[in-house]
Amino acid sequence: MNMKKNLLAFLYHAMLAAGITGYTLAAEDTLPSLIVAPFSGDTTAIQYWQPALGQGLSEMLITEMGKLNKFQVLESTQLGTLMDEIKLGENGWVQQDEKVEKGGFAAADFMLTAKVTRFGNKQTKVGLGGFVPGSLGNLGLKQTTADVRIDWRLVDAATRKIIKTGSATAAQKGTGFDVGVNVTGHGGGIGFDNKEFMDSALGKATVTALNQITEDVRAFSLPESGRRKQKANAASQQAAAAQAAAQAARATPGKVLAVAGKDAVIVSLGSNLGFKVGDKLDLYETVDIKDASGAVVFSEEKLIGEVILQTVQADRSKASYSGNAEVKPGWVVKAK
Numbered sequence: 001m002n003m004k005k006n007l008l009a010f011l012y013h014a015m016l017a018a019g020i021t022g023y024t025l026a027a028e029d030t031l032p033s034l035i036v037a038p039f040s041g042d043t044t045a046i047q048y049w050q051p052a053l054g055q056g057l058s059e060m061l062i063t064e065m066g067k068l069n070k071f072q073v074l075e076s077t078q079l080g081t082l083m084d085e086i087k088l089g090e091n092g093w094v095q096q097d098e099k100v101e102k103g104g105f106a107a108a109d110f111m112l113t114a115k116v117t118r119f120g121n122k123q124t125k126v127g128l129g130g131f132v133p134g135s136l137g138n139l140g141l142k143q144t145t146a147d148v149r150i151d152w153r154l155v156d157a158a159t160r161k162i163i164k165t166g167s168a169t170a171a172q173k174g175t176g177f178d179v180g181v182n183v184t185g186h187g188g189g190i191g192f193d194n195k196e197f198m199d200s201a202l203g204k205a206t207v208t209a210l211n212q213i214t215e216d217v218r219a220f221s222l223p224e225s226g227r228r229k230q231k232a233n234a235a236s237q238q239a240a241a242a243q244a245a246a247q248a249a250r251a252t253p254g255k256v257l258a259v260a261g262k263d264a265v266i267v268s269l270g271s272n273l274g275f276k277v278g279d280k281l282d283l284y285e286t287v288d289i290k291d292a293s294g295a296v297v298f299s300e301e302k303l304i305g306e307v308i309l310q311t312v313q314a315d316r317s318k319a320s321y322s323g324n325a326e327v328k329p330g331w332v333v334k335a336k
Contacts, residue, residue: 056190
């Protein structure tokens with residue numbers, strides 16, 4: 001009995017995982033998931049580069065990627081805070097029914113990585129002496145030109161295969177922004193909420209470069225991710241295993257337990273082995289050959305006809321028999 005219950009549980013959970021019960025991979029989430037890694041920087045070309053810069057730039061791109069309706073964008077720059085939330089639950093500071101469980105993070109289909117190779121201002125002084133009477137050339141106008149280049153990759157997170165690369169460049173003239181002074185701590189002050197940065201030539205060039213990346217990604221047709229292929233293969237294997245187990249279970253022979261009439265033949269096969277109302281089973285008479293002392297030395301089965309299941313319970317069923325033989329307890333029934 002326990003073996004049959006365990007088999008039923010295995011079949012049920014295998015069908016759940018395989019999507020047989022109506023739950024499919026497509027219903028789980030419609031958009032592929034994406035993480036944007038903190039940008040790295042070319043420290044040989046950008047003397048003042050620091051991790052806070054890369055984090056601030058990645059947060060700006062996360063905002064833009066979220067507007068595409070192409071990805072389920074996952075948090076990637078605040079993982080430490082999320083893990084602290086899990087620790088609060090593990091340490092008992094959060095009620096059991098409200099705590100965040102470890103292992104609940106969503107996995108990424110794709111990862112966007114980027115390296116900043118140019119990011120800075122170049123100031124020039126334009127003399128006005130020839131244009132302003134009496135200035136003697138002592139007046140001048142300082143003009144800033146910001147130059148930004150970001151090389152990026154879109155990577156399949158499961159296979160590590162690079163599926164798309166690109167380079168975004170932008171130059172902008174305008175007011176300066178002193179990165180060495182203004183960039184400190186988390187995000188470095190680089191972002192859409194920093195008005196000084198956004199009004200500067202460097203901020204405008206950065207936004208232009210990020211928009212180029214966003215538009216390139218928008219136009220790119222995404223392949224099926226390796227993670228989804230792996231899940232689909234696993235589901236297919238589980239479905240095949242469930243089908244094989246179901247077939248093996250239905251191949252298990254049963255016995256006639258009792259006979260109360262032609263419409264009340266009780267057999268030892270039920271729904272836990274996959275049987276249902278209307279199923280037809282072959283009915284075999286058991287013929288025993290005995291020795292001189294009356295001991296059974298050989299048994300064989302003789303096909304008599306079939307029974308049809310009318311009422312099905314977990315481990316037994318009531319069947320009807322329309323033949324002429326007198327059905328007896330101990331006879332064998334098998335799935336067709």
